[in-house]
Amino acid sequence: MKQFIYSFAFTVLAFSNVTAQKNDDVKVAIDLKTITNDKVTVTVTPPAFKTNSTTYFIPKIVPGTYSADNYGKFIENFKAYDKKGRALEVVKADDNSWKIDNAKKLVKITYEVNDTYDTEGTGAHEIFSPAGTNIVANENFVLNTHGFIGYFEDMGELPYELTITHPATLWGATSFVDTNDSNEIDVFNAPRYPEVVDHPIMYSKPDYTSFMVDGMEILISVYSPTGKVTAKDITPEMETMMRAQKRFLGAINSTKKYSVLVYLSDIEGNDAKGFGALEHTTSTTVVMPEAMPLEQLLSSLKDVVSHEFFHIVTPLSVHSKEIHFFNYNTPKMSEHLWMYEGVTEYFANLFQVNQGLITEEEFYIRMAEKVAQSKQFDETMNFTKMSKNILEAPYKDAYYNVYLKGALIAMCIDIEMRESSNGEKGILDLMQALSNEYGSNKPFNDEDLFTKITALSYPAVGEFLNTYVAGSTPIPYDEYFAKMGVTKAIVEKPGNPFLKNEQTPYVTINAAKEIVILPNIEGNTFMSSLGIQAGDALLSVNDTAYNLDNIYDLIMNSMSWKEGEPITVTIKRDEKEQVLNGKVQLPTEEIEGYQSGNDVKVQLRESWLKG
DSSP states (O other), rough: OHHHHHHHHHHHHHTTTGGOOTTTTTTEEEEEEEEEEEEEEEEEEEOOOOOEEEEEESSSSOOOTTOOGGGGEEEEEEEETTHHHHHHOOOOOOOOEEEEEGGGGGGGEEEEEEGGGGGTTTTTTOOOOGSSSSOOOEEEEOOGGGGGGEETOOOOTEEEEEEEEEOOTTTEOOSOOOOOOOSEEEEEEEHHHHHHTTTOOEEEEEEEEEETTTTTTEEEEEEEETSSSSSHHHHHHHHHHHHHHHHHHOOOOOOSSEEEEEEEOOTSSSSSOOOOOEEETTTTEEEEEETHHHHHHHHHHHHHHHHHHHGGGGIIIIIIIIHHHSSSSSSSSOOOOOIIIHHHHHHHHHHHHTTTTSOOOHHHHHHHHHHHTTTTTTSSHHHHHHHHHSSTOOOGGGTOOOHHHHHHHHHHHHHHHHHHHSSSHHHHHHHHHHHHHHHTTOOOOGHHHHHOOOOEEEEEEEHHHIIIIIIOOOOOOOHHHHHHEEEEEEEEEOTTTTTTTTTTTTTTOOOOOEEEEOTOOOOOHHHHTOOOOOEEEEEEETTTSSSEEEEEEHHHTTTOOOOTEEEEEEETTTTEEEEEEEEOOOOOEEEEEEEEEOOGGGGHHHHHOOO
16 A cells, blocks of 8 residues: 555656756656556656647667667557646657647656567567567566657757656666665656667666776676576676776776676566677667576677677767767668777677687687678678668668678778788777767768778778778788788687587477487587487487477587586487487587788787787
């Protein structure tokens, strides 16, 4: 009864104060205490309108996703009211917008929000989980704020005040600053709508750590449904990585607080299915399967979080007007995805070899894989044109290439700069110069960037950009590696016991739901060392039974097996069970890669990878 009275009193108070609303801000109230039919109620109190009508928008697209996701589809019971509580006429113009008549009388709108996680895998939508939302009463709320909060026409640059009521048992992890001392009410302020979108919040039972790195506070918050993984489990690896990243970045320091919000999904239930991360200027939202072995989880987090963290360089510190004044419903895309995603992805790999987290050989393997995968796309596609039109066919189908060719573009610029400066300067120096030139509050004109980069670097860099990025000429990667004394070679890389080339399975499923080694295949060293043959049904590994229902667990667990550790595999061959004992021999695969060759260029190469 006390909870009901309190919630009711708060609602009445909010309604009675709308007439006292300031003229220059938008107030948003989100109620996480009273959940009805798995929906959250949102109340928005706008400033006074001078127009006869207005439109309220929920984003169609948000930065970092480059896809039309139509978050308005998850909004229900949209209503508008005047100061006497009378309903105003509302017309839903499309999936993401509501037109409100008599706007001069408007004092409040309300609507309900459905979450996205519990409908993933049903075909209802294709929203990438780290950009999605979650509503589980009294347990977890993932508030990617673009899924809950919208903006009024021509009011996106106004300040926002966000008030969230929540159960006292839940704590909101975010880079927002809470200005309210209550353990059930959080109040956050943002100077403009893009800042609201840029600050996700995850409410759950408190499980977090924090540490300082060169004046930057790092917050690590984890939601694990069963408690299998805690923030303390992943913090040492995250701290080592982020300290290395800060050492690598040097003077670039764009934010005072950075939050890593980790949501671990129950993949067997109605839960998030899209794994990865989404960047924000002061935080990262991460979704991973809880079933993933800790060692593999840490490895995956190292790659995805490092990528997102490097976005503090671009687009946070260096971005175009299309990004700074992003239109969430009719967006104009920038020409420079190669920089926003490509430079970021390159840094996420380069810093690891630079800081000794991976070997030189491992770095070459990563780059070689990007070369091979990027060649599956049209190598003559104009990359700036693709970026500008990334929401349209055929360019949207080439989006993944921004992480492949985009990173290779960044690598080639790095090499050009190292060669032109005799090893003294590279692409990190360029990004630092661009950050000093622009910064988070000074966007550049898309068409001016190449000229500015050339002025801040070398003519060879400008020629590269015009020929290979704004042009249609395929990049001769071997020539660029050769500039650093790196030559093409056949190299070995670690493989997976059940996946060839990390994607083609060695196994299938039979009518009894058993996992069966594919017939007529040549087994790898893992199989041959244990005596596993084509056609064998794999029943259990180390006394854990496996079949169709948990084959994903088997694949995930195999990624953390160590060379030489004992292993017991139960198989069925010719309808008879057999137990095979032995030691793990991890397979390797030969790929076309690169290796250091010309010792004359060793100092230049060292400046590239270690400078």
